[in-house]
Amino acid sequence: MLNALEVITTVSVGLMVGVEFSVAFVMNRIFNALPEDSDQLARAHGGRMLGAVMPVWYIGSLVLTAAWAVIGWHQHGTGLVVTAGALLILSVIMSLLLLVPINNQGKTWTPENRPADWKEQMNRWDRYHYARVAVIVAAFTLLVTALV
Structure with a gap:
């Protein structure tokens, strides 16, 4: 059972990292290159779509990580899993x-x-998002390391 939980948790967090990495380094760059109002419209739509899904994904990944830490408490790598969980908590707080x-x-x-400073607000969101991506990449790296 623990092996299945480890794999499910790692895949869940890994996919979440992939989506968030893609938003930061692919999608937002594509949106920024769109003509006229398309950038803002694309970001608004992405905010609605991902804003509905990502809270469940973040909390679900955190719950899976906590379950892994509890069930595998006496296993090798539990400290890494606990640290990954702490980073996931940080990512939720940042969010x-x-x-x-x-x-x-x-x-x-x-x-x-939209307000006159909408681009500045989106740039601020992007900067915070880069930091959050770094945090969840670190959490994912710790989970992968705990597996080996």
Whole structure:
């Protein structure tokens, strides 16, 4: 059972890292290159779509990591799993305090109602997102290391 939990947890966190990495380094660059209002419209749509899915994914990954740490408490690598869990907690805190407030505003914007500083707000969201990606990449790396 522990082996299955380890694999499911690692795959779940790995896929989450892949999505968030893609948003940071692929999708946002594509959006920034779109003409006229398309960038803002794409970000608003992405904020609505991923804003609905990612909270479940982050919390689910954290719960799986916690279960791995509890069930495998006396196994080799548990300290790495606990540290990965702490990093995932940090990523949730970062999300709630830094990214979600900006995302909640941005996902309602249209070209007609967006604030004048919308690009600055999106740039701030991007900077916070880069930091969060670094945190979840570190968590994923620790989980993979705990497997070997």
